[in-house]
Each structure stands twice: as C-alpha cells, then as structure tokens.
Amino acid sequence: MPASGEKNTSPIVPSRRQVLLGGAALGATALTATGLTALGPAARAATAQGAGAPLRGDVFTLGVASGEPDHHSVVLWTRLAPDPLAEDGLGGLGRRTVTVQWELARDERFRHVVRRGVETTDAEAGYAVHVEVAGLAPGREYFYRFRCGRFLSPTGRTRTAPAPGALGAGMVMAFASCSQYEHGYFTAYRHLAEDEPDLVLHLGDYVYEYRADSYVSPDGNVRDHRGPETETLANYRQRYAQYRADTDLQAAHAAAPWLVVPDDHEVDNNWAGDVYEKPEIPQPDFETRRANAFRAYYENMPLRRRNRPRGSHIQLYRTVSWGALVNFHMLDTRQYRDDQACGDGWKVCEDAVDPARSLTGDDQERWLLGQFRRSRARWDLLGQQVFFARRVNGSGAVSMDAWDGYRGSQDRISEGWVDAGVRNPVVLTGDVHTHWANELKADYADPDSPVIGTELVTSSITSGGNGADSDPAEHPDLRRNPHIKFRNNQRGYVRTRISREELRADFRVVDYVTEPGAPVRTRASFVVADRHPGLTEVSPR
Known part of the structure; x- marks a missing residue:
C-alpha cells in the first residue's frame, strides 16, 4: 500500500474491493471514448463546451464523497484541484467555470445507471460540487463517479437509509x-x-x-x-x-x-x-x-x-x-x-x-x-x-x-x-x-x-x-x-x-x-x- 499522500498511478480496475477502499489511491484516469459515449449527447456537448482553456492535469486529486443519506436521497461531492496546495486556495484553476458530469449506478461497473446529470462549479464555490440525488430506492447500495473534461474520478460507494418505520437487518x-x-x-x-x-x-x-x-x-x-x-x-x-x-x-x-x-x-x-x-x-x-x-x-x-x-x-x-x-x-x-x-x-x-x-x-x-x-x-x-x-x-x-x-x-x-x-x-x-x-x-x-x-x-x-x-x-x-x-x-x-x-x-x-x-x-x-x-x-x- 502506498504511503499516505503518495499517488498510485495504476489504472482503475472496477472491483468491489477497490471500490470499498475508495479507489482513492488509484487517482483519476483519462476519460475513455466508451465512457464519454455512455453519457449521451447532452453531456458530451457540456463536456465539449467546458469553460475556457483546456484542463491540464488530474482535477480529481481530492477524491469523492457522499453524505446525508435518507431513505430516498443522498449528497454526492467532489472538489476540483489539479494543484491542491495552490496558495490562493483555488487548486490551480484560477477563475473559470467548469462543467462536471456525474453518474449514480446500482453496480460498480456502471452497467445499471439510475441517475446522471451535469453540474457547473467555479471559483466562488471553491470548485466544489454538491449534488443532491433524489428518487432513489430505500436501503439500497449505489456507486457513483464524476467526469470533467477528459478525466474520470475514482468510484465511490454510498447507500440510502431504510424506509421510515423499517428496522431492517441492522447496520x-x-x-x-x-x-x-x-x-x-x-x-x-x-x-x-x-x-x-x-x-x-x-x-x-x-x-x-x-x-x-x-x-x-x-x-x-x-x-x-x-x-x-x-x-x-x-x-x-x-x-x-x-x-x-x-x-x-x-x-x-x-x-x-x-x-x-x-x-x-x-x-x-x-x-x-x-x-x-x-x-x-x-x-x-x-x-x-x-x-x-x-x-x-x-x-x-x-x-x-x-x-x-x-x-x-x-x-x-x-x-x-x-x-x-x-x-x-x-x-x-x-x-x-x-x-x-x-x-x-x-x-x-x-x-x-x-x-x-x-x-x-x-x-x-x-x-x-x-x-x-x-x-x-x-x-x-x-x-x-x-x-x-x-x-x-x-x-x-x-x-x-x-x-x-x-x-x-x-x-x-x-x-x-x-x-x-x-x-x-x-x-x-x-x-x-x-x-x-x-x-x-x-x-x-x-x-x-x-x-x-x-x-x-x-x-x-x-x-x-x-x-x-x-x-x-x-x-x-x-x-x-x-x-x-x-x-x-x-x-x-x-x-x-x-x-x-x-x-x-x-x-x-x-x-x-x-x-x-x-x-x-x-x-x-x-x-x-x-x-x-x-x-x-x-x-x-
């Protein structure tokens, strides 16, 4: 296992074990043509439009996260920073508007995508992205990821809470x-x-x-x-x-x-x-x-x-x-x-x-x-x-x-x-x-x-x-x-x-x-x- 803070540049292998370890040590990878096509015409157009100069370097250096689950929704998060330690706090992006796509699926290989969308972020938001995904099934495991330009984020695992009134099998x-x-x-x-x-x-x-x-x-x-x-x-x-x-x-x-x-x-x-x-x-x-x-x-x-x-x-x-x-x-x-x-x-x-x-x-x-x-x-x-x-x-x-x-x-x-x-x-x-x-x-x-x-x-x-x-x-x-x-x-x-x-x-x-x-x-x-x-x-x- 690499020392904390080191970057492992191995390609993403979408296994459950790597998902549960965050996929974080694997870093982001360049967006493949297959992955881009999967997003559909609207998302491809948004990616192509971008905002200004092309992004240089991995923008997903800060990983991904989710939170605040209830029985039908969850928050997905990432923050873009090709240069995380930039003194201005803007992660090397200066001042621009950046388009980010996201996907939420029932499986870690994203064969069964249930929600996807496009968000924009900018310097005013610190290049953070907060997505509130609703309409999900209760008590269900999901997997999510982001794309920006030619870069694909690590995969995250999340879940919704059980339905109100349900005791479930424990947690x-x-x-x-x-x-x-x-x-x-x-x-x-x-x-x-x-x-x-x-x-x-x-x-x-x-x-x-x-x-x-x-x-x-x-x-x-x-x-x-x-x-x-x-x-x-x-x-x-x-x-x-x-x-x-x-x-x-x-x-x-x-x-x-x-x-x-x-x-x-x-x-x-x-x-x-x-x-x-x-x-x-x-x-x-x-x-x-x-x-x-x-x-x-x-x-x-x-x-x-x-x-x-x-x-x-x-x-x-x-x-x-x-x-x-x-x-x-x-x-x-x-x-x-x-x-x-x-x-x-x-x-x-x-x-x-x-x-x-x-x-x-x-x-x-x-x-x-x-x-x-x-x-x-x-x-x-x-x-x-x-x-x-x-x-x-x-x-x-x-x-x-x-x-x-x-x-x-x-x-x-x-x-x-x-x-x-x-x-x-x-x-x-x-x-x-x-x-x-x-x-x-x-x-x-x-x-x-x-x-x-x-x-x-x-x-x-x-x-x-x-x-x-x-x-x-x-x-x-x-x-x-x-x-x-x-x-x-x-x-x-x-x-x-x-x-x-x-x-x-x-x-x-x-x-x-x-x-x-x-x-x-x-x-x-x-x-x-x-x-x-x-x-x-x-x-x-």
Missing part, C-alpha cells in the same frame, strides 16, 4: 475524530474503509488550523502543514485540500456516506460562540474568520444546500434517521455555547454549575428535547464533540471545555431523554484523543444511582502521535470515576454494529502513526443491550 456505523495531519499518517482511515461500514460519523477536528510546527506531538511531527495559521478563505481552502489529498482519507470517504459536525480546530482552538481562543490577544476580525472557516467547511463536506453557511453562521444540528432503527442527532457544541468558565482548562469552578450557562444554546436544546419526545427509534445516538460523562481528576477538577463545564446543559439533556422515555440513548464523542467507554448516571455522586445512558468516545486518528497501550484497570481515572469502564490512549476509531437487540462497539487501534501502514486490531469490545443502558465487555472479534 455497521463507524465514527472518528481528530486527524492532525502533522502528527501522523491517516492509516486508521484506511482501515475504517476496509471495515465496509454503512455509515461514517465524523465528530470534529477534521483539519487543524495551526501553522507548521506550532503544535508538535510527543513523537515529533512527521509531515508539515502548508501555509500560515488558517484565517483567510484561501488559507482554509488550501488546508482542506492538503488533508483531502491524503489517499487514506479519500478511501474512508469513498467507502460510505458520512455525517459530519465540526469541533474547534476547524475554526480556532477551544473557541466558544463569539469568543476566540485567546481573547486577551486582539484578533482583527473573528467574525470574518468564522465566516471563512464555515464557508470552507461547507465546500469540503458532503452537506445539503440547506447547510450552506450565511456569513459567520452555519446550521448543522439535525436528525438523520436510519429507518426505525436509529436516530442520529448531530449536535453543534461550539457555535452557541457560553464562553468556558474560569478561563478554561481543568478547574474547580463554581460558575461551571450555574444552570443558566449553556453548551448548546437555548434553541438547540429545545430542538433536541423535542426530538427525544418525538422519537420512536430503537436507538437514539447523539453525534457530538466533547466529553459528556462526569470526569474528575486527582485535584477534584473537571474540564471547562466539556459538558462538565456546563452542568446545567449536562443535566437537562440527560434528564430530557429520561423524561421522554428514550429507549436506548447513546452519546458518541470525539475531541479527547483517547478511547473511553462510560456509563451515564442519574447522580454521579451516588455509586448506586441508576445508569441512564451510555457514552462511547473515539480516540483520534492521529492527534497526539502514537500514544501507548496500558491496562485500563490501572488508570487512576477509572478508580476516581467508577462509571468509566474503559480507557485506551492509542490512535484509531470506533466501529459499531447496531441491531434490534444490541449495539456492539469495537474500539479499533493502530500501534503507531508516525510511519504508514500500521495494522489494526480491536483493543476492546462492549455491548449495550436493548433497554439496558450500560456496558458489558465481550471478547473482541
């Missing part, structure tokens, strides 16, 4: 977060693709904003960010292109549809609402920086048109249903929160328990509590960014950046799912660069208090460097917080298998990220049984 869902490009190779993304999930959730810190070598892992940085700390639109576009050009990340995107939410590093470390990381150091215009960051985030993610940002605001909290089996409630815990109490960090802080302080903001909180009351799903999963369970360190302090720093929000949300009778609430979390498995309690001060939910926390893809394995039972965090059942400080992701009867979580790890090609293994597995919140450890497989 495989993987979730990940925190991929600091400088800290290591994205090998875990490649293994995530090989697991062939039905759906992927990314819970934030997809890119990092720092200039090269300003955030150094304990193992040293193995590759460098291009450009300064991201502030301008060109900066953010260039940074996303650098990450998106990584072939392991491309494989993960091409393997399944994604649901995404950002955390802090897509904008600025530990930002909160209108407050940036270090308010004591004046920043020229944080509102403009936020607007630039959100615009680039939208351009680079398979989101729907309704998620398009408006200035410095982007609407991202939403519920996506997988039939009657799962409701995925995707939260935004940055844009509407009050500033972190007591100056941020780990503190013993009276303001943290002020019930008036909010992590979600009032509107998002009302929306989520309403979703709980309306839910009839077997499982309700909260896709969100920061640690939810109570976690006290040796000094009795808690993290001001996590839900512990917003005790009122923490209590209202957990009490809300209890009062609504949510059948199986499970919180999915990123941010902390460590695997955790937590039981959520009605009263953390009482060891005999009922377990009212479960939290699964994914480690980082690379952030923090290699990390290290250890015996979870020996870690002081578990002794101080008996509701925490597992901790592991290696890099990886979480794979879940969700059925009517149970949710099984496999904590997947790689032993190193400072070199490419590390093997993957399951470090621990836990089961949450239907109507029985809490964790039962089972043998990994």
Whole structure:
C-alpha cells in the first residue's frame, strides 16, 4: 500500500474491493471514448463546451464523497484541484467555470445507471460540487463517479437509509475524530474503509488550523502543514485540500456516506460562540474568520444546500434517521455555547454549575428535547464533540471545555431523554484523543444511582502521535470515576454494529502513526443491550 499522500498511478480496475477502499489511491484516469459515449449527447456537448482553456492535469486529486443519506436521497461531492496546495486556495484553476458530469449506478461497473446529470462549479464555490440525488430506492447500495473534461474520478460507494418505520437487518456505523495531519499518517482511515461500514460519523477536528510546527506531538511531527495559521478563505481552502489529498482519507470517504459536525480546530482552538481562543490577544476580525472557516467547511463536506453557511453562521444540528432503527442527532457544541468558565482548562469552578450557562444554546436544546419526545427509534445516538460523562481528576477538577463545564446543559439533556422515555440513548464523542467507554448516571455522586445512558468516545486518528497501550484497570481515572469502564490512549476509531437487540462497539487501534501502514486490531469490545443502558465487555472479534 502506498504511503499516505503518495499517488498510485495504476489504472482503475472496477472491483468491489477497490471500490470499498475508495479507489482513492488509484487517482483519476483519462476519460475513455466508451465512457464519454455512455453519457449521451447532452453531456458530451457540456463536456465539449467546458469553460475556457483546456484542463491540464488530474482535477480529481481530492477524491469523492457522499453524505446525508435518507431513505430516498443522498449528497454526492467532489472538489476540483489539479494543484491542491495552490496558495490562493483555488487548486490551480484560477477563475473559470467548469462543467462536471456525474453518474449514480446500482453496480460498480456502471452497467445499471439510475441517475446522471451535469453540474457547473467555479471559483466562488471553491470548485466544489454538491449534488443532491433524489428518487432513489430505500436501503439500497449505489456507486457513483464524476467526469470533467477528459478525466474520470475514482468510484465511490454510498447507500440510502431504510424506509421510515423499517428496522431492517441492522447496520455497521463507524465514527472518528481528530486527524492532525502533522502528527501522523491517516492509516486508521484506511482501515475504517476496509471495515465496509454503512455509515461514517465524523465528530470534529477534521483539519487543524495551526501553522507548521506550532503544535508538535510527543513523537515529533512527521509531515508539515502548508501555509500560515488558517484565517483567510484561501488559507482554509488550501488546508482542506492538503488533508483531502491524503489517499487514506479519500478511501474512508469513498467507502460510505458520512455525517459530519465540526469541533474547534476547524475554526480556532477551544473557541466558544463569539469568543476566540485567546481573547486577551486582539484578533482583527473573528467574525470574518468564522465566516471563512464555515464557508470552507461547507465546500469540503458532503452537506445539503440547506447547510450552506450565511456569513459567520452555519446550521448543522439535525436528525438523520436510519429507518426505525436509529436516530442520529448531530449536535453543534461550539457555535452557541457560553464562553468556558474560569478561563478554561481543568478547574474547580463554581460558575461551571450555574444552570443558566449553556453548551448548546437555548434553541438547540429545545430542538433536541423535542426530538427525544418525538422519537420512536430503537436507538437514539447523539453525534457530538466533547466529553459528556462526569470526569474528575486527582485535584477534584473537571474540564471547562466539556459538558462538565456546563452542568446545567449536562443535566437537562440527560434528564430530557429520561423524561421522554428514550429507549436506548447513546452519546458518541470525539475531541479527547483517547478511547473511553462510560456509563451515564442519574447522580454521579451516588455509586448506586441508576445508569441512564451510555457514552462511547473515539480516540483520534492521529492527534497526539502514537500514544501507548496500558491496562485500563490501572488508570487512576477509572478508580476516581467508577462509571468509566474503559480507557485506551492509542490512535484509531470506533466501529459499531447496531441491531434490534444490541449495539456492539469495537474500539479499533493502530500501534503507531508516525510511519504508514500500521495494522489494526480491536483493543476492546462492549455491548449495550436493548433497554439496558450500560456496558458489558465481550471478547473482541
């Protein structure tokens, strides 16, 4: 397997195995006469018209992606960039209008095409393409690709959700977060693709904003960010292109549809609402920086048109249903929160328990509590960014950046799912660069208090460097917080298998990220049984 970021110029062989690996490492290939003919006269005319000078070089260097599936539609995405690291953020295309064709088929050889169309993109859109394909069959696997000029994109695999009310045969869902490009190779993304999930959730810190070598892992940085700390639109576009050009990340995107939410590093470390990381150091215009960051985030993610940002605001909290089996409630815990109490960090802080302080903001909180009351799903999963369970360190302090720093929000949300009778609430979390498995309690001060939910926390893809394995039972965090059942400080992701009867979580790890090609293994597995919140450890497989 080539090292992450290297280009493999082998021709595309349209096998299922390569599709499930994204076809990303294979790069784009020149459009054949047969492929062009298959598009029909209108598409051939659009291709011939192009827009200005002929395209030179592979325009599909950033791969393909899909997302936001429901029972009859899905979003298809690509972004054109023959020169991904161009400083102006326009990928070497300058200012022009470019025509792109797309196809969606029932098979990876595109013998049974069910939808096709033509889109245009330009510099204003960052040369991104978002296609919302509707009229599809529920619970169906599809394959898609793009063409531009003489270039053909890699093939992606996607699927629609089951029909409303259908429990189906279950699903495989993987979730990940925190991929600091400088800290290591994205090998875990490649293994995530090989697991062939039905759906992927990314819970934030997809890119990092720092200039090269300003955030150094304990193992040293193995590759460098291009450009300064991201502030301008060109900066953010260039940074996303650098990450998106990584072939392991491309494989993960091409393997399944994604649901995404950002955390802090897509904008600025530990930002909160209108407050940036270090308010004591004046920043020229944080509102403009936020607007630039959100615009680039939208351009680079398979989101729907309704998620398009408006200035410095982007609407991202939403519920996506997988039939009657799962409701995925995707939260935004940055844009509407009050500033972190007591100056941020780990503190013993009276303001943290002020019930008036909010992590979600009032509107998002009302929306989520309403979703709980309306839910009839077997499982309700909260896709969100920061640690939810109570976690006290040796000094009795808690993290001001996590839900512990917003005790009122923490209590209202957990009490809300209890009062609504949510059948199986499970919180999915990123941010902390460590695997955790937590039981959520009605009263953390009482060891005999009922377990009212479960939290699964994914480690980082690379952030923090290699990390290290250890015996979870020996870690002081578990002794101080008996509701925490597992901790592991290696890099990886979480794979879940969700059925009517149970949710099984496999904590997947790689032993190193400072070199490419590390093997993957399951470090621990836990089961949450239907109507029985809490964790039962089972043998990994």
